Amino acid sequence: MAKKNKRSSHITIDGEDYEMINVVSDNDELVASITSKNIIEKSGFEVRLIKDSTKIRFKEID
Numbered sequence: 001m002a003k004k005n006k007r008s009s010h011i012t013i014d015g016e017d018y019e020m021i022n023v024v025s026d027n028d029e030l031v032a033s034i035t036s037k038n039i040i041e042k043s044g045f046e047v048r049l050i051k052d053s054t055k056i057r058f059k060e061i062d
Contacts, residue, residue, distance in 0.1 A: 009036050023047070 010017040011034070023032040032047045033040045039047045050056055 011036055 010019060011021060012018075019035070021034040022030060023034070024030055029042075031042050031045050034047060039049075041047050
C-alpha cells in the first residue's frame, strides 16, 4: 500500500498548513468553506481562485 502524503490534504499559506479556510460574515454566518479538495459557497456568493494576483484590482469599501 502506498503511503499517503500527509500534506496533500492541507492548504499551505506562508509556510503554515491549514485543513480548511472558512469565510464568515460580520455576524459569524458561514459564507464559504475551502479545503484542498473542494469549495462550498453560500448561495449568492462566489469564491474565485486566483493564480496571478497582478491582474486583480481591489475596490476600497467605506
